[in-house]
Amino acid sequence: MSQYSTMLPLVLYDIVSNLPGNHFSPNPAKTRFVLSYKNLPFVTLWVEYSDIPIATKAIGAKPNKRRDGSEVYTVPVLSDPNTGALITDSLEIASYLDKTYPEKPIFPNSSEPLICAFEPAYLSLLQHAIKLIFVRGTEILSPASVKFFIKARTVDVPLPWDVNPDADWELLEKAHNTVYEWYHKTDGKWIMGDTFSYADIIVASWLLAYKRVLKADEWVRFSSWNGGKWTQVLADVEKECTLS
Ligand SMILES: N[C@@H](CCC(=O)N[C@@H](CS)C(=O)NCC(=O)O)C(=O)O
Structure with a gap:
């Protein structure tokens, strides 16, 4: 029996979609991987994308900050009825979970500061080709949520989003060539060599989002890069977190 069998279930707020099983969003995926790993x-x-502010405000969740400093209500939000904690932001949640439930650490060997620095470095690579995932994202949401999503995302990435898909594909492949080099700086299969960590969860969450929203032939194209590294990383993380 799990040591946590007497606990009340934690509550993860995630975005609904029209895909089977709903999930597609990379930020809540990180929390789901951590909860499962632990x-x-x-x-x-x-939650409907368009209802995120209503649903999160209603439970008293704190807003997040946009790059320009303005407030925005985001998911994931995690509520832990065992402690009363209510946390916004995937990184804050990961940190909370590792401190509160330290068994099976996701920030091993005091790696939290380095992984905090890893995440924006990794995201800045994906940012160059972000329109691709935005366009596909609009295809799996309800009409009200598409409207909301476009309004929310054009604050940072102005329309049009599908000007040059070929260039976006090249940028996305280039970004992954860099991440591939990072992975190959050690012999192990994880970013930290033989040690699994939240850094691998970050990468897998984005890979999962691509796999979920891209067309089947697009995911085949993505999967062919770097000798199949990305399907392997995703499968390895899913296995490690017992999510596959
Ligand atoms: N840094 C935040 C980002 C969260 C985030 O941007 N979530 C998106 C969904 S993946 C969201 O809720 N967006 C709402 C909006 O932009 O209005 C985290 O890691 O949790």
Whole structure:
């Protein structure tokens, strides 16, 4: 029996979609991987993208900050009825979970500061080709959520989003060539060599988002890069977190 069997389930707020099984969004995916890795009981509350501000404000969740400093209500939000904690932001949540439930650490060997620095470095690579995932994202949301999503995302990435898909594909492949080089700086299969960490969860969450929103032939194209590294990383993380 799990050591956490007497616990109340934690509650993860995630975005609903029209894909089977709903999930597609990379930020809540990180929390789902961490909860699963740590064998913590949890339930998911699925929220329409357009209802994120209403649903999160209603439970008293704190807003996040946009790059320009303005407030924005985001998911994931995690509520932990065992401690009363209510946390916004995937990195804050990861940090909370590792401190509160330290077994099976996701920030091993005091790696939290370095992984905090890793995430924006990794995201800045993906940012060059972000329109691709935005366009595909609009295809799996309800009409009200598409409207909201476009309004929210054009604050940082102005329309049009599908000007030059070929160039975006090249940028995305280039970004992954860099991440591939990072992975190959050690012999192990993880960013930290033989040690699994939240850095691998970050990468896998984005890979999962691509796999979920891209067309089947587009995911085949993505999967062919770097000798199949990306399907392998995703499969390895899913296995490590017992999510596959
Ligand atoms: N840094 C935040 C980013 C969260 C985020 O941007 N979430 C998106 C969904 S993946 C969201 O809720 N966006 C709402 C909006 O932009 O209005 C985190 O890691 O949790």
